[in-house]
Amino acid sequence: MYEVLVIGGGSIGERHVRCFLKTGRAAVAVCDSRPERLADLSQRYSLMATYPDFEKADLERFDAAVVCVPGNLHVPYAQRAAEAGAHVLIEKPLALSTEGIEDLARTVEEKQLVAAVGHVRRATDTARALKAEVASGLIGEVLDVTHVVGYDHRVARPDYRNTYAVHREQGGGAIFDICSHIVNLIQWYLGPVRSVIATAEHQQIEGTEVEDSASLLLRFRRNSARANVHCVMWQANRVDQVTVAGPLGTLVCDNWNSRLGIFLRRRNEWTWTDIPKPKPDARGQVDEPFVAQAGNFLDAIEGKATPFCTLAEGAHTVEVCLAAHESAQRQGVVTLTEGEELLSE
Numbered sequence: 001m002y003e004v005l006v007i008g009g010g011s012i013g014e015r016h017v018r019c020f021l022k023t024g025r026a027a028v029a030v031c032d033s034r035p036e037r038l039a040d041l042s043q044r045y046s047l048m049a050t051y052p053d054f055e056k057a058d059l060e061r062f063d064a065a066v067v068c069v070p071g072n073l074h075v076p077y078a079q080r081a082a083e084a085g086a087h088v089l090i091e092k093p094l095a096l097s098t099e100g101i102e103d104l105a106r107t108v109e110e111k112q113l114v115a116a117v118g119h120v121r122r123a124t125d126t127a128r129a130l131k132a133e134v135a136s137g138l139i140g141e142v143l144d145v146t147h148v149v150g151y152d153h154r155v156a157r158p159d160y161r162n163t164y165a166v167h168r169e170q171g172g173g174a175i176f177d178i179c180s181h182i183v184n185l186i187q188w189y190l191g192p193v194r195s196v197i198a199t200a201e202h203q204q205i206e207g208t209e210v211e212d213s214a215s216l217l218l219r220f221r222r223n224s225a226r227a228n229v230h231c232v233m234w235q236a237n238r239v240d241q242v243t244v245a246g247p248l249g250t251l252v253c254d255n256w257n258s259r260l261g262i263f264l265r266r267r268n269e270w271t272w273t274d275i276p277k278p279k280p281d282a283r284g285q286v287d288e289p290f291v292a293q294a295g296n297f298l299d300a301i302e303g304k305a306t307p308f309c310t311l312a313e314g315a316h317t318v319e320v321c322l323a324a325h326e327s328a329q330r331q332g333v334v335t336l337t338e339g340e341e342l343l344s345e
Helices: 011-022 033-046 071-084 102-112 125-136 174-190 288-301 313-331
Strands: 001-007 027-029 049-050 064-067 087-091 117-118 144-152 193-203 213-220 228-233 233-247 248-254 260-262 269-274
Touching: 001 011, 001 071, 011 027, 011 064, 011 087, 011 288, 033 049, 033 144, 064 071, 064 288, 071 087, 071 102, 087 288, 102 117, 102 313, 117 288, 117 313, 125 174, 125 233, 125 248, 125 260, 144 174, 174 213, 174 288, 174 313, 193 313, 213 313
Parallel strands: 001 027, 001 064, 027 049, 064 087, 087 117, 144 228
Antiparallel strands: 144 233, 193 213, 213 228, 233 248, 248 260, 260 269
16 A cells, blocks of 8 residues: 655645545545645545645655645655655646756656656547557558647636636646647657747636637657647637548547547548546546556556656656747747757657
8 A cells, every 4th residue: 555645735636635545555645735625635535644834744654745736836846755755746737847857857767766747638548549549550640630629717617716727827828737738648649849839818718817728839850740739718618629630541539529530531431439438526527537647657656557647758748838838929930959858758
């Protein structure tokens, strides 16, 4: 039984508490500065301990730490946990800058720890089904990817004004909040990104000035593909769909409706496969991908698996998002040239 400390007891921290407990392989403690939040979590979950002050938390007693504080604090909190000898699962995005990432990577390597980044979409059945079809070569070399995400953040998160979502310095805004998920998936399919051109602006969401829509055009280092990422955080209908095109056909993954479509040029017709969709709980949350991610992380600690998203891959996603912000500001192409040693092979 692993002893796991969840650092940060907000909504995502609570989900990690619940999902690590669901693996049946972990005892869980929580660190949060709000006494009322610790009391609430203690009442609803069987926790091994609670800590109101991260600086006083007994990190050395834990096998692993899950970092769920605002994005600007991810790396320093993970660094302290790693220095104490704890494996680390860090919520996405890994960071909001590249500062401290190399030091964290060095500590993880020196102490022979597992470090993973919580880009949980890699654990979903739809993403893994699409990944398998892309890797199979069914449609030939991938030349074009388009991923569109649209929803109304005000409906999905009614308390958004009280969260990181309205603060750029904590990771709010379409690029780091939503596009980071999509960028991370696309680099999983196509490898490291070479250049970015982006537009981003605030259009609708009240109570914040961070961008609530963004469009990114990505080019890659190892192939001639291009990828378009388009995100609107205020639109009325929900859409989450990726289209992958190659010379032999097209793949469409409809994440919201949980189905995969294949169009092969030689057949000239669509074939659709429904992918079992986990049922949300009473609060509308789906835990299965987070349980799978927790299990994969524990397997990685045991040397039985590679993390779904490694520290190097998460670092590259940060680089791409920073480049997207820079591109949107100066309205031009940004080529990624720094931090190449962090890129995943």
